[in-house]
Every structure is written in structure tokens, then in C-alpha cells.
Amino acid sequence: MIRVVLPPHLRTLAKVSGDVELEVTGTPTQRSVLDALEARYPMLLGTIRDHVTQQRRPFLRFFACEGDLSHESPDAPLPDAVASGTEPFFIIGAIAGG
Amino acid sequence: MSSVRVLVGTRKGAFILTSDGKREKWEVSGPHFAGWEMYHLKGSPVDPNRIYASQCSGWFGQMIQRSNDGGKTWDPVGNKFVYDGVAGTHQWYDGTPHPWEFKRVWHLEPSLTDPDSVYAGIEDAALFHSTDGGVNWQELPGLRGHGSGPHWTPGAGGMCLHTIILDPGNPQRIYIAISAAGAFRTDDGGKTWKPINRGLHSLHIPNPTAEVGHCVHHVAMHKSRPNTLFMQKHWDVMRSDNAGDSWQEVSGNLPTDFGFAIDIHAHEPDTIYVVPIKSDSEHFPLDGKLRVYRSRTGGNEWEPLTKGLPQSDCYVNVLRDAMAVDTLDSCGVYFGTTGGQVYASADAGDSWAPVVRDLPGVLSVEVQTLS
Numbered sequence: 344m345i346r347v348v349l350p351p352h353l354r355t356l357a358k359v360s361g362d363v364e365l366e367v368t369g370t371p372t373q374r375s376v377l378d379a380l381e382a383r384y385p386m387l388l389g390t391i392r393d394h395v396t397q398q399r400r401p402f403l404r405f406f407a408c409e410g411d412l413s414h415e416s417p418d419a420p421l422p423d424a425v426a427s428g429t430e431p432f433f434i435i436g437a438i439a440g441g
Numbered sequence: 442m443s444s445v446r447v448l449v450g451t452r453k454g455a456f457i458l459t460s461d462g463k464r465e466k467w468e469v470s471g472p473h474f475a476g477w478e479m480y481h482l483k484g485s486p487v488d489p490n491r492i493y494a495s496q497c498s499g500w501f502g503q504m505i506q507r508s509n510d511g512g513k514t515w516d517p518v519g520n521k522f523v524y525d526g527v528a529g530t531h532q533w534y535d536g537t538p539h540p541w542e543f544k545r546v547w548h549l550e551p552s553l554t555d556p557d558s559v560y561a562g563i564e565d566a567a568l569f570h571s572t573d574g575g576v577n578w579q580e581l582p583g584l585r586g587h588g589s590g591p592h593w594t595p596g597a598g599g600m601c602l603h604t605i606i607l608d609p610g611n612p613q614r615i616y617i618a619i620s621a622a623g624a625f626r627t628d629d630g631g632k633t634w635k636p637i638n639r640g641l642h643s644l645h646i647p648n649p650t651a652e653v654g655h656c657v658h659h660v661a662m663h664k665s666r667p668n669t670l671f672m673q674k675h676w677d678v679m680r681s682d683n684a685g686d687s688w689q690e691v692s693g694n695l696p697t698d699f700g701f702a703i704d705i706h707a708h709e710p711d712t713i714y715v716v717p718i719k720s721d722s723e724h725f726p727l728d729g730k731l732r733v734y735r736s737r738t739g740g741n742e743w744e745p746l747t748k749g750l751p752q753s754d755c756y757v758n759v760l761r762d763a764m765a766v767d768t769l770d771s772c773g774v775y776f777g778t779t780g781g782q783v784y785a786s787a788d789a790g791d792s793w794a795p796v797v798r799d800l801p802g803v804l805s806v807e808v809q810t811l812s
Binding site for chain 2: 350352353356386388389390391394395400402403436437
């Protein structure tokens with residue numbers, strides 16, 4: 344079970360409160376977690392990564408285990424603590440614009 | 442009894458203002474989509490409970506929201522705006538080719554006959570259409586495919602398609618306007634387009650009378666006279682009586698003919714409203730006086746409307762989609778400001794009163810007249 348923490352605006356959009364829990368088959372990666380997230384909440388399509396290029400939107404960041412995973416490969420395995428559900432996968436709205 | 446519902450898009454959410462036909466007491470609901478930029482909300486002419494809204498954010502991109510109950514509840518629908526085929530390039534500020542990139546939806550125009558049909562004007566400029574209530578969107582590529590497309594350039598606010606006018610008498614005819622390419626018309630339902638900028642004169646482009654490149658700010662049409670168009674250009678207020686084939690300036694005695702918004706009285710097709718703004722470098726009213734100007738003669742002769750509007754120390758702007766009229770017997774006129782005020786007049790502009798004073802900056806105002 345993967346725990347995902349969404350920024351407040353995306354929680355509102357997805358009509359959820361608190362963390363989102365997702366089942367991901369195989370070794371979880373950014374891509375497989377986001378695929379599962381978008382499959383459960385299709386209204387989030389296009390809000391985290393571009394519809395066509397699948398690139399992370401510029402002002403979003405992916406954090407986990409006190410590290411910034413934003414520039415990791417989307418197919419790199421996520422840390423064991425995220426895969427086991429001990430630590431959440433954070434989707435963060437970057438502080439931009441002052 | 443009739444009532445009105447005013448749909449207000451702001452930089453930090455949407456607000457819905459409602460009143461009975463007297464338009465004296467108002468209820469305010471919102472913010473809807475708090476914290477998001479709400480570029481435009483508009484209701485279907487054939488089903489007023491169906492409302493579309495453009496919601497966007499620098500962080501999370503574009504959403505389209507749809508309500509089926511007059512704005513009480515909303516659901517996100519489709520937000521996938523992908524240019525048809527190879528996107529190609531347009532001209533960037535420095536003259537170099539720049540890839541066409543989707544940024545946001547500026548304007549939503551529901552069909553005059555089908556509540557599930559809606560058009561979207563986007564930045565970078567293109568026209569999209571949905572026939573399933575906003576779930577799926579397809580570009581009408583003939584517009585960008587017009588031979589001039591690679592030469593279109595952004596205005597200061599971006600290269601946005603901000604005006605969509607559907608001809609009530611001819612479903613094949615659509616007018617659109619782009620900053621800073623100009624106005625275009627299709628007579629075949631969007632397959633092919635022609636620029637309709639003859640008569641425009643713009644000193645900010647190398648050839649002031651070029652076929653394209655004009656910074657058209659907004660265009661208005663009265664449904665009873667679809668061949669007559671009124672335009673607020675970057676500078677100049679213009680009029681066409683032949684569906685845009687040619688234009689004449691009707692700025693007349695306006696104190697400044699720069700501005701963004703323009704609209705037409707619901708029952709008097711020669712009564713026009715503009716809000717003159719000092720200049721393109723000073724986006725606020727002349728002399729700190731917020732004045733709507735009305736022409737009852739289709740242009741050239743204008744009168745200031747000041748009763749109830751601030752006449753000193755006012756330095757707000759009124760953006761292109763931030764003025765609208767209702768269709769009650771005594772036509773109501775509404776506009777919103779970048780200072781967060783929404784003003785209403787229940788007597789065709791003779792007098793004004795603020796409905797709200799302290800909203801976030803207003804991006805758009807639309808009105809639904811409900812029976």
C-alpha cells in the first residue's frame with residue numbers, strides 16, 4: 344500500500360481528505376504510482392504531469408524520506424519505506440512567486 | 442418573476458451574484474474553486490443550469506468545470522487540449538519562431554442550440570470544440586492553419602484567443618479575435634477562416650494596415666443584427682456593418698479610445714458601452730475617474746456615465762471579458778474591475794451601484810437572465 348500526500352488544491356479537486364492510499368503492482372516507481380493515482384482520480388490527469396509528454400509540471404516536486412525525488416527517473420524504484428507504506432510519497436506545490 | 446445570475450471569474454476563484462429582477466438586493470456565493478484563476482464562466486443559452494468554467498493555475502494547469510444545476514455543484518470534465526497534428530511555430534516577441542504551447546483557456550462559448558456543445562478559445566491561440574459537454578476537446582485546425590499563423594505574435598498578455606461570437610442566424614458563421622493577430626471569420630463551420638481586419642490601423646506594427654497582427658481587445662455583436670460588429674481595439678473603437686469585411690473608426694468624442702471591454706444594449710443594437718482606459722502604458726481610467734461611455738448612435742457620439750461610479754482616485758482596469766448585459770426590459774449592465782469591484786446598473790447605465798467591492802481582481806463577468 345503506497346501512501347500519497349497531495350497538495351490542498353489537488354485534494355479539493357479529487358474530493359478527498361487526508362492521504363490517498365494506492366495499491367501498486369510490482370516495484371513502485373514514480374510512474375506506476377502516478378498511473379495508479381490518475382486511474383483512481385481521473386480528474387487529476389494533466390494536473391501533475393503533462394497529458395502528452397508525461398513530464399512533471401514545472402512547479403510541482405516529488406519528495407519522500409526527506410529527499411527530493413523530482414529529478415529522478417520516473418522509472419526508478421521508490422525508496423523501500425515508500426514501497427512498504429511506512430513513509431508517504433509527497434506531491435508538493437513548489438513555493439514560487441515569492 | 443425574472444431574476445439575474447452574474448458569473449464572476451477572478452484571480453482567486455469564482456463568485457456567483459444573484460438578484461431578482463429589481464437588481465437592488467444581491468446574494469453572493471463563493472469563492473468557488475478558491476485560490477484558482479477563473480478566466481471565464483458562461484452559461485448555455487438553451488439550458489441556463491448548464492454552466493462551463495475555465496479554472497487554471499500556474500502549478501496545476503488547466504481544468505474545465507461544468508455545473509448542471511446553475512452553479513450549485515460542479516464537476517471537472519476534460520482538460521486535454523492537444524493541438525491537431527504537428528503544432529508548428531508562431532512568431533515570438535523577438536521575431537524568432539516559437540513552438541505553439543497550450544497555456545490556458547481564456548474564453549468558453551456555449552452553443553446557441555445544444556448545451557453539450559461548447560467552444561474554447563485558448564492561449565497559445567487556437568479554437569477548440571467539445572460536443573460532449575466539455576469531456577473531449579478537438580481543435581478546429583483551419584484557424585491556425587490559415588497561412589498567416591506562423592506570423593502571429595503574442596500581445597503583452599500572451600497570444601490568446603479571447604473572443605468567440607456565434608452568429609445566431611447562420612450556424613456556419615463564427616467570429617473570433619486574437620491578441621495580437623486580429624479578427625477572423627469562418628463561413629463554413631470552422632473549416633476555413635479569413636482575416637477580417639481591413640480598415641484597422643495599428644501604429645504598433647510595422648505595417649499599420651497589415652492583414653494580420655492587430656491587437657484586437659474585444660468584439661461585440663447584437664443578436665438581432667449579426668452583420669454589425671463593434672470592436673475595442675488596443676487603440677480605437679471600430680464598427681463593421683458587413684460582417685467584418687471592412688471597419689470604420691467610431692471613437693468620436695471619447696476622451697481616450699484605448700480600452701478592453703465593449704458591449705451592446707440588449708434591446709437597442711445601436712447603444713454601445715465602453716470603458717475608456719488612459720493608455721497602453723497606464724492601464725487605468727483617465728484622471729482617476731471611472732466612467733463608462735455610452736453611444737446611442739452606434740458610435741462617434743459618446744456620453745460619460747458617472748452616477749454611482751468613483752470620480753476621484755480610481756486606478757483600476759476593466760478587462761476585456763469583464764462587461765456584460767442582461768435582457769430584462771430595463772437593460773442591466775455589469776462590469777468588474779481589477780480592484781475587485783463589480784458594478785451593476787439596472788437602468789442601462791444611467792446609474793450604478795457596486796454589488797461587491799472587495800473581490801480578487803475580476804477577470805470576467807457574464808450574466809444570465811432567468812425567468
